[in-house]
Amino acid sequence: MAKNITTQQKDYSQWYLDIIREAKLAQHSPVRGCMVIRPNGYALWENMKAELDRMFKETGHENAYFPLFIPKSFLSKEAQHVEGFAKECAVITHSRLINTPDGVDVDPESRLEEELIVRPTSETIIWDTYRDWIQSYRDLPILVNQWANVVRWEMRTRLFLRTMEFLWQEGHTAHATREEAEIETRKMLEVYKTFAQDFMAMPVITGVKTASERFAGAVDTYCIEALMQDGKALQAGTSHFLGQNFAKAFNVTFQDSDGQLKYVWATSWGVSTRLIGGLIMTHSDDHGLVLPPRLAPTQVVMVPIWKSEEERTQVLSYIGPIRQALLNAGVRVKLDDRDNLKPGWKFTQYEIEGVPLRIAVGPRDTQNGNIELARRDTREKSVISKEGLEQKIPALLEEIQATLFTQALERRERDTHVATSYDAFKQILDEKGGFVYAHWDGTPETETKIKEETKATIRCIPFDNPHNSPGKCMVTGKSSEQMVLFARSY
């Protein structure tokens, strides 16, 4: 076991924090609830961002940037929206400081005429802008995304999963018809699902949120839900069909081809640095982080081993062509030839940091034309010929990627249960955790009762529901069209 990492079994929450610290992903900032994303963590985010950005552009979206500050009055224009976010907004009230004997203080003379809020999300300022952009059906659709930071004044924070400031992308689209907006909402949810499964190797369930879990201001909220190793669910991404709510609130109309003036239909969708938390809690183990090869900043680390200066020269010149061949094959390779650290230390460190493959080369290998290859996911070591690595390594990386997904999927299946009674439901949650399918009568009252009594929430009503036959609500016995997906969640 890597020292300094609490085992998952002993304390999963502490394990999570230890992984983030030891893998150098992030650290707490001097400000409560905020984090410093360290180079290892940011490189991971950059890789995630690059893939998502590519996928957004392939589906016709363009990037733009809207301001961090939003006039306070904007937030109040959509009733549900303000209700949802009012309690967690940072408010800018003053514009400068003055020197005092004790340092600096807010200058009372600088109070703003209209206070600004720091965006918790950008619907309001974007729809205020879209009013200027849209006159005719020929101006539609607008397919815009922005990469930004947002601030939500949270009471309780956890690194990556819930911080006061976080990085994300928010897509905001405007459409002429309801149907087109609904298709967009579902399309982007599929993009998220593809990203989660094919790149993060994190299986997700897609579905629709119940009214109480819906985004403030949305008509419908769709989500991808993942199941973590400790049996708790994580909402990993959301896509909202906003109907005409924001168009009406911000008076965004267009003249359609039939000459009629109509309100625009809207969507918004986002994923955040929370995904990094999900990634950690999907694959990593007591030895450290485990990264899927497609997102790993370093896919292969090369560790040379030598005793004498001659051996050093020999080993490094042996490694050179191998490294170049891998680079040519598009593999992200890092050579760690620092001489102040022992190979064993490096082995352990890269394991903690989750590098998928390690190639060690010492005098023994240069003699025999070999390399030592170690897989992070299985922790298996093998000595193989150096020939043909430029084919073998990319193939192995893909194999690891596939294995991680399969294992995560199998774990999720193991941790997914069906409850036919409320007693069984409670028992499953207390003894096993995980996803639980159960019948629900569709009322917010029953949903609240279940939440208060069990701390489990309805994660979603799955689109592709394996338990879609009618039955009786486990609590009230009223009729239910299909089972819904419950879990305790982050």
Added chain:
RNA sequence: CGGGGCGUAGCGCAGCCCGGUAGCGCAUCUGCUUUGGGAGCAGAGGGUCGCAGGUUCAAAUCCUGUCGCCCCGACCA
């Protein structure tokens, strides 16, 4: 906002009960030996003990206040 914990060297901590002028491990620097799973020895540098008052000849230690962070809950991506 409740409950718990913690602020002492870059990081992790001891010292506090019982006041006497600050210590351990890791890291850093220098030198030598080492290097196939977190190296060894020798030496060196680094701290207004969170902050502000108070008690005292003397405060990291006792008293009062205050600030901050973390963890566990209630709200949320």
